Amino acid sequence: MPDYGHDLQFGIFVPPGADTAGDALRLARLADTAGLDLVSVIDHPYRGELLDAWTLLSVIAARTTRVSVFPNVANLPLRAPAVLARAAASLDILSGGRVELGLGAGAFWDGIATMGGPSRTAGESVTALDEAIAVIRALWTPGHHGRVEGKHYRLAGARPGPAAAHPIGIWLGAYKRRMLRLTGRAADGWLPSNPYLPPDQLTAANRVIDEAAADAGRDPVAIRRLYNSSGSFAGRGQAFLQGPPKVWVEQLAELAVTEGMSGELAQVRDLVEQVAARLATPTPQRSDR
Incomplete structure (x- = not known):
């Protein structure tokens, strides 16, 4: 039973549609006031109907006070790492230490090519x-x-800085063996998604990360484990995160206990909107009659 000793964190990833920009900001503020820990945004720069992820994260950070924000995950082929490093550190300073950095190796290469990417x-x-x-x-x-x-990338004597407000974590979206080993050797966190890596495959993947960390002289505890999932309160709990709140609690607790997953990020727009509607509805006044 893995126990990496991490505190539990919960969060969401918000919809970055340009035509629903207000929804993204509203959900982020709701997550902030509801006591969640993380708000993230997908990064697909080749899709013209979406807001730029880094711009949206900056506005979310400015409109919230406690949640940490991060790209889930940054599209590295279209974002130069040297510039990304300075952007992340700058936003971390401006937000009071509330930025992490999710990174991916790249996907959807045809779309990347349309933007002039490699x-x-x-x-x-x-x-x-x-x-x-x-x-x-x-x-x-x-x-x-x-x-x-x-x-692919080089630095030729670039001056470091600015210094971030806190040690920013680099969290990798990784699935196959070589990526998992890179996570264990060089990353601060692992950020897989349920549709690509279901819960029954977490044990084997965690083992690869832990072995790679040990081979590099690192303690596996240094690597936080987070999990992206889509869920609904509909259903009876026969599928992962498809059921009432009690099912969610039981299934997420099991992942924390048996797999060491200490971070959960859910795409639950309908759910969050229901909560927002309830918060916006005045509580009926009791009558003494």
């Missing part, structure tokens, strides 16, 4: 992500000017 094989994309992490960490580390020599 076309990479699976192996090249993992190598590029590895190099990007080195670039980002170099610019977050005070001291000597950063130097990274990579096939």
Whole structure:
């Protein structure tokens, strides 16, 4: 039974549609006032109907006071890691230490190509992500000017900074063995999604991460485990997160106890909207008659 000793965190990822921008901000504020920990945004820069993820995260950070914000996950092929490092650190300063950085190796390569981005094989994309992490960490580390020599990314003496307000975590969306091993060796967190990695596959994936961490001389405890899931209060609990609140509590508790998953992010727009509606409805006054 893995116990990585992490505190439990809960959050949501909000819809970034340009035509429903108000909904994204409203849900983020509701998550903030409801006591959730995390608000995230998907990053698909090649889709013209969506708001830019980093701009939306900046506005969400400005409109909230306690939740941490992060891209879930940043589309690395279209976001230069050196610039991304400075952007994340800057928003962390402006938000009072409320930024984390979710990163992905890339997907939907046809869409990336339409934006002038690179076309990479699976192996090249993992190598590029590895190099990007080195670039980002170099610019977050005070001291000597950063130097990274990579096939896809490089730093040629760039000055580090600005210094983030807190140690920003790099959380990777990883599924296959090489990505899982990179997570164990170089990342601060693992951020898979239920549709691509169902709960019954978490044990094997966690094992790969832990082994890679140990091989790199790291304690597996250093890596937070978070889980993206879609859910509904409909159903009877026969499927994951498809049932009443009691089912959610039981299933999420089981993941925390048996798999060491200490972070849960749900896409539950309908659910959150129902909660928002209830909060907006005046409580009936008791009558003494």
